[in-house]
Amino acid sequence: MTNETKLWGGRFTEKTAASVEAFTASIHYDSRLYKQDIAGSRAHAKMLVAQGLITAEEGDQIHNGLAEIEQEIEQGVFDFKPELEDIHMNIEKALVDKIGPPGARLHTARSRNDQINLDLRMYLREETGRLIALLDDVRTSFVLLARKYLGAVMPGYTHLQRAQPVLVSHHMLAYFEMFGRDQERLSDCLKRINILPLGAAALAGTGLPIDREYVAKELDFPKVTANSMDTVADRDFALEFVSHCTLIQLHLSRLSEELVIWSTDEFKFVELADGFCTGSSIMPQKKIRIFLSLFAVQAAGW
């Protein structure tokens, strides 16, 4: 313990090691990326073999080791260790423990910097697809509602004051339009997510004769990123994804607010089905929150 740390420390000093580990570890949230991390490693290993950077035998050992690890994680028996920081180190260490030196060779021509970028892109690519499909269901529901209430009239409001009569179906189809634009935005974003970052390494690429197009094909990426410094240091695709999700939530919030108001005793426009209610007989209004939860919960993949 140096003088300097003591000066700074005060009550901190004793627990330093544990604090440091707790602070730098990300495994408690990035463990959910295990599937993407393993799939990425499989493709990378296959390319390393194809390029002669590791032997075919080493490649087989890596594949078998990763398969075992994936199974252990899915069976809930894998021991995630915070001191190994993140999902990459946890899997790599387990691989080396299983198959020895060839496990370490998997990291050839790769860095955690491009690896986490790959995992995140694969994860968001899947989530984007799932969200678009969920929005399909939501939009279909509005079409069915519009059809069911064909011809029915309701008040149209501005500033919550009755303004002009409108068709219920017209109101429902407004949401069809909103969620349609949300789908378009996600599709547009997908073009920027769906680009292979592997090969950027730490920030300067690698001098080894890798084949990025090979890996891209294996992992179904239509393009590879063009600049390694840009690749490892920008997450604009993720920020864009989050912005678009905010707009989806804004549309869901508008819908929720309408359901809240429409199901008051004073408006009495809708009655929510029991299947979407909790058992509480005191607070029937909870129906609304649960009704909407269908989408939110499934979208979050919980």
Next chain:
Amino acid sequence: MTNETKLWGGRFTEKTAASVEAFTASIHYDSRLYKQDIAGSRAHAKMLVAQGLITAEEGDQIHNGLAEIEQEIEQGVFDFKPELEDIHMNIEKALVDKIGPPGARLHTARSRNDQINLDLRMYLREETGRLIALLDDVRTSFVLLARKYLGAVMPGYTHLQRAQPVLVSHHMLAYFEMFGRDQERLSDCLKRINILPLGAAALAGTGLPIDREYVAKELDFPKVTANSMDTVADRDFALEFVSHCTLIQLHLSRLSEELVIWSTDEFKFVELADGFCTGSSIMPQKKIRIFLSLFAVQAAGW
């Protein structure tokens, strides 16, 4: 003065009228939409004539009146009145003052609700085009810089610690990529901005025989909106535009921070040209802020 307002008022009561006007007026910021508002009105009037909803003579009077108003605004002699609230009412009132009853007929089959939506879309359409063109210039500059310093090497940093040597050109071209994605995002957004909202009226459309496709063609919109309730009550296209601008700013901020650090005495990687500096001999670091202002100021159209 009712009893109720007195109860509420306290020190407020005397200035009520002025406060109300000040609070509801938007003319001090939406006056910048005058061009779009007038262009929209011209197209609308032309359609009203074509559909026989107003006479050709009325149409001519409207066009001439609007031309005069536009000229007055551009010459800085138009008298914007806060008590007329917004740009739409200011122009319409001036038109009626100039040409009498036909001026009022311009509002046939239209509401301020779809009118402001149109103005905003036309404004953002132009700004989006301008931003994309400005980003073209910025990207070209990075290509020229990359070419100029071909072969030059500089330290590549992670966490501001020297990690690996990189080419200056490689670093410059990282920005070429970033601003390229920003352009793509704006182009994608443009698809959702560039849709004609006129015809939605207040929220329920109009029973009059208008021709929306005609107006769309006049104003160069490839599509018309599909649902009037969605049209008047959603500004997601504007939120999307703003989100994309945030990412541009984030990239500019990254560039700025690099220039700030690179131009310190300790790093001494760059020296900014005098043309981008203020006269202050005390604070040479101001160069940096001004250097970047080139983009920011022009982008904001000030």
Next chain:
Amino acid sequence: MTNETKLWGGRFTEKTAASVEAFTASIHYDSRLYKQDIAGSRAHAKMLVAQGLITAEEGDQIHNGLAEIEQEIEQGVFDFKPELEDIHMNIEKALVDKIGPPGARLHTARSRNDQINLDLRMYLREETGRLIALLDDVRTSFVLLARKYLGAVMPGYTHLQRAQPVLVSHHMLAYFEMFGRDQERLSDCLKRINILPLGAAALAGTGLPIDREYVAKELDFPKVTANSMDTVADRDFALEFVSHCTLIQLHLSRLSEELVIWSTDEFKFVELADGFCTGSSIMPQKKIRIFLSLFAVQAAGW
């Protein structure tokens, strides 16, 4: 024009000078600080005389010059120049133009860094006082309303579903409590705003024999700041002020939402007085927005 700026410039180059001025100027928004700036300069000059740093005659010239400038600004005849950047330089330049060299001596032992800090603190100190007084009026109004409707019963809602009957007065007094806490927060913040920063100079203080306590007394500050580097580089007091304003707005928003819902045809709990409505016969709901504007407009000092 150097080679480098040309490379960067593209379409920018020609308008450089104007862009730079437009970007660095703050006069279009900090001109509202003229009163505080002049009051601060008066006190500073008085101290410089007391400490023998300028002569009594110079002090008088400065005071007379500043008085003239203040009058010109208030009469709307002062010529604010963007090329002089900010309120400090605009006033100082005008002073030198009026009284010559003594005007420049006003800047002795002072920097724009501590000067703007002073102006901002004086401005926020006044705004805080005004807000607290306005909230007094608002709270009194709720007490009067509670008294007026003593004994009246209304539904209490949870999730906008009728839950239990409550007294109208009880509901009104909930706002009395909320805005009371908002006042407390502002008072607490005032302790951190109300500290004299002058004397910190650019960042390292000054070697001249200034008397900070003298200036503090002149300007009615109970304390002086303790550390010059902290003083010039922190605006946490302003952020705190803004946070507290956000909570006030949140409470006003809750009130507004209740008025919006209560004044619907379906709820019909309140009818807003005509004095708070615009002339529009089509959209009576506008009453609500204007009703609330009373507070917002006055609070913003427009």
Next chain:
Amino acid sequence: MTNETKLWGGRFTEKTAASVEAFTASIHYDSRLYKQDIAGSRAHAKMLVAQGLITAEEGDQIHNGLAEIEQEIEQGVFDFKPELEDIHMNIEKALVDKIGPPGARLHTARSRNDQINLDLRMYLREETGRLIALLDDVRTSFVLLARKYLGAVMPGYTHLQRAQPVLVSHHMLAYFEMFGRDQERLSDCLKRINILPLGAAALAGTGLPIDREYVAKELDFPKVTANSMDTVADRDFALEFVSHCTLIQLHLSRLSEELVIWSTDEFKFVELADGFCTGSSIMPQKKIRIFLSLFAVQAAGW
């Protein structure tokens, strides 16, 4: 399953029950409030006995039951059930299971609405105290550093350009001031946190003869809230707490950025001690992040 839910459902319908439970449950994050929830229940039960609302024997049973539950939670053997939604229901159900009907009587004159408010206030009261104490340590460290480097000079920067020489100690003590204001803000906030909400019930209070002052004294609250509708529906004290934490983070971020810059090869002002570094020999810069983690990790109570 009604017709309506089918229309809405699409792929959702089958998993409804689980989604609903997952969405409404908060136990995965509010379980950390168990200590406060139990302490609050103890005081509430004691008051119920004192007021004759439950018998002394029932009171004893409740205390013993709660003691057992607390022990189980602390030993990690308590079975938290998401279907019981939150910490209140989980504990109450366990209590009824243990002691039967008297367990249910604990909910007399209380609602989850005022109960969660109490838990949150007790939790924030403790965290506020802890943060103030941690900031004491941090401030002391800066004083020790200032003393250690008495007389040492370093460059003072504006815009990261060398401006004037300053004392290292002076720079350190700037942080002493910043974190001191952060402490003041937390102390001020504590006055608004430290108020007993119990007795507000769902929103309208209770007709039962409770003694709020008794409970306040038991739980060491100097005041009780004044209005039940305000009490259950406002969390401004928590928002205020979060705002103040944001300012602490801002000050820590400023410190971090300085350490990042100062520990570059180019600046070389500081060398971080090994005790605050990870084992990575490739990225020594990680020292910085860990250095700061001391505060962040402990403050978050991980």
